[in-house]
Amino acid sequence: MTPALIQFFGFAAAFCTTAAYLPQVIRVWRTRQTKDISLAMFLVMTVGLLCWLVYGFSIHDLPIILCNGSALVMTSIILIFKLRHG
Numbered sequence: 001m002t003p004a005l006i007q008f009f010g011f012a013a014a015f016c017t018t019a020a021y022l023p024q025v026i027r028v029w030r031t032r033q034t035k036d037i038s039l040a041m042f043l044v045m046t047v048g049l050l051c052w053l054v055y056g057f058s059i060h061d062l063p064i065i066l067c068n069g070s071a072l073v074m075t076s077i078i079l080i081f082k083l084r085h086g
Helices: 003-019 022-031 039-059 062-085
Strands: none
Touching: 003 062, 022 062, 039 062
16 A cells, blocks of 8 residues: 555544544533433543544654544543533
8 A cells, every 4th residue: 555545544534533523522512411421431532532642643643643632622522511511
């Protein structure tokens, strides 16, 4: 595979996995309901995304940085709503 194609798949994966959080963020934002969301799961996911972000910066990998930075923002929003409205 060419480097450009490899990077394309990296960005495609980053987009898909990050976009998967968007419907949940929108729903939580609109309804302020988080009772069916696992606090433990979002705590672990947020810490994991933070670790991935640090890793991405350390190896200078843009798809990892963009994907995990964006996902970290969205999981943090959900986590904040869970802690406030849970």
